[in-house]
Amino acid sequence: MTANTQIQTAEQCFEQGVAEHQQGLISQAEAAYRKAIELDPAHAAALNNLGVLLEGRGESNQAEALYRAALSSNPTYADALNNLGLLLAASGRAADAEAVYAHAIDNHFADSTTYRQCGNLLASIGLLDTAEASLRHALTLGGDPYPTLLDLSSVLARQQRPAEAAQRLLEALARRPASPVAHARLGALLQSMQRLDEAEAHLRESLRIEPNQPETLCDLAALFQNTGRHADAEACLHQAASLAPGHLRAHGSLGNLYLAAARYAEAEASFRRALAIDASSVEALNNLARVLESTHRSKEAEENYRRVLEIDPSRVPTQLNLSMSMLRDGRFEEAWPLYESRYAESSFWGDEAALRVKPQLPAQEWQGESLKDRSLLVWPEQGYGDSLQFARYFPLLKAKGLKQLTVVCPRALVSLFERIEGVDTCLPLEDARDLPKHDFWCFTMSVPLQMGTTLANVPASVPYLTASAERIAHWEARVPEAPLNVGLVWAGDPRPQLNSAHETDQRRSLHARAFLPLLNTPGVRFVSLQKGASTQPQIDELPPAVRPLDLMHEVESFADTAAIITQLDLIITVDTSVAHLAAAMGKPVWMLSRYDGCWRWLNDRDDSPWYPTMRLFRQVRPGDWDEVIGRVQKALTERADAAPVQAAVQTKRKGPSKSGASGKKKS
Known part of the structure; x- marks a missing residue:
């Protein structure tokens, strides 16, 4: 047998192996590749393809040896070089992979794929500038630029250069207009840039081309939730979970949606399904703990928070959540040190990041010196x-x-x-x-x-806030005499730019109409203390005969609000700043607290150690304000009936006392 015949026979075996490999006939393909190598031990393509086959079934050591043998036979063989680099990177041997790519680049036999894979490797180990340079060079070497443009866009996005990243994705779409991947990535990127209409269009186009994309459905659901279309978000997430029952993000996102809506039973079920998929998911464990906390199961919540911190001791949101759980339990000594985690550097804060930055001040941070x-x-x-x-x-x-x-x-x-x-x-x-x-x-x-x-x-001596005599004199004539003057606040600041704060406000705030049962209480004059562009005008939706007196258009600061409060006998408010202001002035305050109340009001109390004149009216069921208003109405009627008219008037018009009007003397 001649040498030429032997080589030809090896080539025939190789081609037979390729055909069988493509048909999924793995055992036959392996036998053909091995026969080709037996006939020609230096057959680089057969060595490479056998390496691919073995790597596919988990025999990475043998695959690596075959890739290296192929490169020994043909040092410029790009397929073997790139396969070896990918295997090394996937095995956690980034430095070895980088050395392979660097050798090819230094010796000028790297192709566009090599530069692209080198760029992705560099990006994976955080060398973003070098990764960008490698990917940009890949674009100059010909070949299909589409995958490189996708990779480059990801690197640019990680470098906080979203506009440039979006441009690369548009270039990728110019080459493949029907790419569901490019549309989906561009939609997610535009959503992060708050270009929501464009983002929605690209996400929808991605799903039109390929409807069965759970991750894209989750991205579209996030957009819907952030724009208040909660039913649409829920439908998207159910579709994603149906398509991929093991899709962790779909179940976790459903849980978050239900948690924000105080649908606690559904939220708990979703997070438990997520944990059935991945028992070590810190997000699912943390958020399940939040549900348990919100449903007054603090011991179970703490167990889950601590489980998260066993897995990831530095996870800042969980540290903060645990601290607030302990504060709610009154365990202040344990809680305060952990509460300092609210300013730890972390990528978890999302839209509240701007609130979590320590200022640069000309002083040393006080640590108890x-x-x-x-x-x-x-x-x-x-x-x-x-x-x-x-x-x-x-x-x-x-x-x-x-x-x-x-x-x-x-x-x-x-x-x-x-x-x-x-x-x-x-x-x-x-x-x-x-x-x-x-x-x-x-x-x-x-x-x-x-x-x-x-x-x-707890230092609970009140009043520690007072109104000035001048402001009291200005406002005192504006509040008419009545047997009982009651201030009202029904809503907080919605803060729509901060998702979590906005969700909390939706659970703590009412519409002015919710106070209608109170407004008909005989013997009571109501005074609005409500501020807010969207909430103050709600007074106009009340029947004219029961509308509270509204002076808040003239209020310029909390000092004015404080002066008005001096003229009142009682303040009824949801959990807002006015509750703190009035209670800090020593005024009786009835505060309406949502079911998942703030940590500062502790658990299962109708009083507050922070404010001796405060009484809490807590929701007994999530979202049920009618029952709370019913209890407040009954208590207010009893208060009005018990207050002698003459005593109320005399108390009202005594004028400010020293403690109520004066503060420290100013020179």
Whole structure:
């Protein structure tokens, strides 16, 4: 047998193997490849294809040896080179894979596929700039640019360059207009850029081309949920879960949708289905714990939070959730240190990231050091209610020997906070630039940790907020005399730009019409304390005869609201900043609390250790405000019947007391 005949026979065996491989006849293909290699041990293509076959059934060591043998026979063989690089990368040997690609590139026999795979490898280990350069070079080497454009768009998106990433996807679509993958990726990217109409169009086009895409259905569901089309979102997620019963994201997203809508039984079922798919899913465990917390099963919730932290000890949202669970249980000593996780750097915060950044201030962050003869700057965080609640600590901080206490707060609170005993300087947050150097700074809500606050020693002395005599005089004539003057607040700030805050507001807020049973209570004059572009006008939807007095169009700051509150006997409000303001002034407050109430109101109490004049009316069923309003109506009727008319009028018109009108003296 001649050499030429032997080579030809090896080639015939190889071609037979290719045909059988393509038909899925794996055993026959393997035998043909092995025969070709037996006849010609240097047959690079047969070595490569046998490597592909063995890698496909998990024999990676043998596959690697075959790829290397193919390259030994033909060092410029691109298929074997790229297959070896992919195998090494998939095996976690990124450095070895990178060396293979670098060798090909350095010796100038790399093709566009090699540069593309090298770029993807570099991206996978976080070398995004180098990955971008490799992918861009791949585009200059000919061949089909479509897959490289997809990969380059992903790298650009990870570099926070969404507009450029979108342009690459448009270029990919110019080459393959019917690509469901490119449409889906572009839709998801445009959604992240808040170009929602365009995003929806591309997601729908992707599903028109290929309807059975669970991941794309989940992306479209996310868009629907973010634009308030909850029924459409639910339908998309059910379709995704039906197409792929083991699709973790579909079940997890359904759980999130139900949790946001306070459909707790359905949320729990969805998260448990997700955990049946992946018992170690930290997202599903964390969110199941949130459901358990919301349904007053705090022990089970804590067990799940701790399970998450066993898997991922640094997972910030779970640390924060666990801290709030412990705060709700009154376990302040354990909770406050963990509550500091709200400012840990994390990628989990999503649309609230801007709220979770520590400021750059000319001071050292206070960690409990002695404050005697030092200066401290207190920095605000979160909402108005949080600032109002924790302003109680300002006099206590000053009592630690501070020579200078500077408070920064939103402008609407300045005229109120500058009256608090111990505050030397109060600056509006909006103008807080070029601040003078201080020894220390501290977040408002970190003060309880540094002050060692426990449930037993909550500083609950009220009033610690007061209205000025001048403002009281301005507003006192505006509120008519009545046996019982009652302030009303029915809604919070919707904050639609922050998904989680908006969802919470939807559970805590009512429409003004929900208060109609109260508004007919004999002997009561109602005064609106409601602000908000969408909520204040709801007064006009009430029958004219029972509309509360509305002065809030003239209110410029919380100091004005405080002055109006001095003229009232009782404030009835949902969980908003006015509840904190009125209670901090020592006024009786009846607060309507949603079923999954805020941690600060603790569990199963109708009073508050933070505010001695507050009474809580909690939902007994999720979303059921009618039952709550019924209890409030009964209590209000009893209060109105018990209040002697003359005593109420005399109390009303005594004028401000020293404690109600005065604060610290100003020179």
